[in-house]
Amino acid sequence: MRVLGIETSCDETGVAIYDSEAGLLGDALYSQVAVHAEYGGVVPELASRDHVRKLLPLVKEVLQQADMQADAIDAVAYTAGPGLIGALMVGASTGRAMALAWGVPAIGVHHMEGHLLAPMLEEHPPAFPFVALLVSGGHTQLVQVDGIGEYTLLGESLDDAAGEAFDKAAKMIGLNYPGGPEVARLAEQGDRSRFRFPRPMTDRPGLDFSFSGLKTFTLNTSNDLRVDGVLAEKDRCDIAAAFEDAVVDTLAIKCRRALQQTGFKQLIIAGGVSANQRLRERLEEMVKKERAALFYARPRFCTDNGAMIAYAGCQRLMAGQSSDLSIQCQPRWPMDTLEPITKG
Amino acid sequence: MPQESDSSVFVADEAAMVGFGQQLAQAISGGEVIFLNGDLGMGKTTLSRGVLQGFGHQGSVKSPTYTLVEPYELEALTVFHFDLYRLGDPEELEYLGIRDYFTDQSICLIEWPERGEGILPVADLLLTINVEQRGRRITWQAQTEKGRQLADKLKSCTV
Numbered sequence: 184m185r186v187l188g189i190e191t192s193c194d195e196t197g198v199a200i201y202d203s204e205a206g207l208l209g210d211a212l213y214s215q216v217a218v219h220a221e222y223g224g225v226v227p228e229l230a231s232r233d234h235v236r237k238l239l240p241l242v243k244e245v246l247q248q249a250d251m252q253a254d255a256i257d258a259v260a261y262t263a264g265p266g267l268i269g270a271l272m273v274g275a276s277t278g279r280a281m282a283l284a285w286g287v288p289a290i291g292v293h294h295m296e297g298h299l300l301a302p303m304l305e306e307h308p309p310a311f312p313f314v315a316l317l318v319s320g321g322h323t324q325l326v327q328v329d330g331i332g333e334y335t336l337l338g339e340s341l342d343d344a345a346g347e348a349f350d351k352a353a354k355m356i357g358l359n360y361p362g363g364p365e366v367a368r369l370a371e372q373g374d375r376s377r378f379r380f381p382r383p384m385t386d387r388p389g390l391d392f393s394f395s396g397l398k399t400f401t402l403n404t405s406n407d408l409r410v411d412g413v414l415a416e417k418d419r420c421d422i423a424a425a426f427e428d429a430v431v432d433t434l435a436i437k438c439r440r441a442l443q444q445t446g447f448k449q450l451i452i453a454g455g456v457s458a459n460q461r462l463r464e465r466l467e468e469m470v471k472k473e474r475a476a477l478f479y480a481r482p483r484f485c486t487d488n489g490a491m492i493a494y495a496g497c498q499r500l501m502a503g504q505s506s507d508l509s510i511q512c513q514p515r516w517p518m519d520t521l522e523p524i525t526k527g
Numbered sequence: 528m529p530q531e532s533d534s535s536v537f538v539a540d541e542a543a544m545v546g547f548g549q550q551l552a553q554a555i556s557g558g559e560v561i562f563l564n565g566d567l568g569m570g571k572t573t574l575s576r577g578v579l580q581g582f583g584h585q586g587s588v589k590s591p592t593y594t595l596v597e598p599y600e601l602e603a604l605t606v607f608h609f610d611l612y613r614l615g616d617p618e619e620l621e622y623l624g625i626r627d628y629f630t631d632q633s634i635c636l637i638e639w640p641e642r643g644e645g646i647l648p649v650a651d652l653l654l655t656i657n658v659e660q661r662g663r664r665i666t667w668q669a670q671t672e673k674g675r676q677l678a679d680k681l682k683s684c685t686v
Contacts, residue, residue, distance in 0.1 A: 193593065193594070233622050266594070269622060320593045321592075321593030340587075341587040341589075342576075342587070342590055343590045343592070344589075344593065346593075347590055351567050351568070395572065399568045399570075401568075
């Protein structure tokens, strides 16, 4: 089965074609050069959430990449939630309409299910069951995955997501927003023993996270060190290092707990923050001690993309599921309400 | 704006910030638009959590920085918690369908409202949070008749 996948839940517009036999045949994101060229150069910042203008050129592009016509598509998958209702509606109505015009089924996919299954697109995918850490600018969640559609939320952030904390800490030490990767770069030159930032919610049982207090701690530490409002380069690096260690440590502690609690031996990480090198090293060490294994998707499938939606949709369509003609999106959509697919 | 509708309160810690939010919820009658001003880490989301808890919300209150808006459908009304921090241009709000959010049955709490200037409606109440010693000072200012009624009720608040 060959599925066209559409992702428009937040900022990124992503489209891809996944074939259950041949794998990924095409994959395009709005930020790609080819799409910029389509509009004659720079796309204004104003259009960053304007999925309407980006979607159809992207569909044409993936069809070209796959060297096929629309009639070669067997079904359409689109992100139906969670996300911004206006953004979701663009992908859902376009996807639903194309499927109707092409006479093929369509299916609405849960955005986070897409992220959870993204490592399945890699050469050595994990096998069910596993524990997943979804960690990005918008999410920090630990999920027990027993199969497709069989998700149990083990813990999540009660306030800020880890990636958001990274971005905001970056701003506080004078880096441009978004600055997650910049914090990591400064941290490399920092003295990791000078400050010790708190590891929020690790001193009590449970798998929930809270990063808002860490943000305030960073603010207070940097304000205390400012001389005439200026933060010295060394102080910035040391704060970045202490901050990164605190986030990475907190995530690793909770992942270890989740593995111990479930008894699972596989951990997958997904989302933009999963690209953080320090986090990967720390988790590799941890899983080794737990005699478990770590899996992640290639960097471009860690952030929002169409490929994960095409893949997730394909699994559900092959199990006989599909959505009717109504266009329904769910800005809030708890993952544990999803329908499992029949195994076999 | 008359000076008398300005008022302020000192909150010592996170619990007091939540407590103020809960009292704000008690004073709200419905349909209010409230702007929350204050720099990163001032406690805008913590205050919003208090408001939502004041309306009976029991779950977590996630920062809406990435999603831009988090809807809360509560028993009596719907609260929309906005965070416009990532907005590149106020006009992007039109792509979000911003007009649909402001109704008589909804409460809109808006962080970083200055990023939506020109597109956002006039706020009933402006709240500003600043650092004071190791705590925060919350200052409020009414901008409409509805806001003045709200500010009047807040005068008796204790945290």
